[in-house]
Amino acid sequence: MTDALIGNIFIYSLLPGVIALTIFEKKGRNGFQGFFLGALLSYLGVVIALFVPSNNQTLKGRKNKKIEDRKKTIGLIRGTMKSCTNCGEVVEMDLFVCPHCKKYA
Incomplete structure (x- = not known):
């Protein structure tokens, strides 16, 4: 694999996945689902993660x-x-x- 391909995979899949994972966990949601959404849809998944409602019951429990x-x-x-x-x-x-x-x- 070339360095450019590895960089593209990181920039367009893994990085948005980690960002969406973080957003989902801060909102009391399942982080794996956030990672999957971000990795699959790239930065569109991050935008969608921003609009997902918070799970107040989980946040209150924490x-x-x-x-x-x-x-x-x-x-x-x-x-x-x-x-x-x-x-x-x-x-x-x-x-x-x-x-x-x-x-x-």
Whole structure:
């Protein structure tokens, strides 16, 4: 393969695929679908990806997970939470049985 052909494949397929993948993931959509759209339709796929509506339910779930992770980290630092010795999940300090693995925490 010549260098020009490799460059054209990168510019007209892979690069738009990665751009569309990034846009899809930022909107809470499946990144693989975005990559496929961008790689198949080139820059037209990127334009289409810009107009795809956001999946608010997925975005809200990601935000809630980040908030939960922060609360668990703060709880570990303050000493109000502990890690389960079996599964490693963060649980409240006063629990004797882990709600995740149902074993002694």
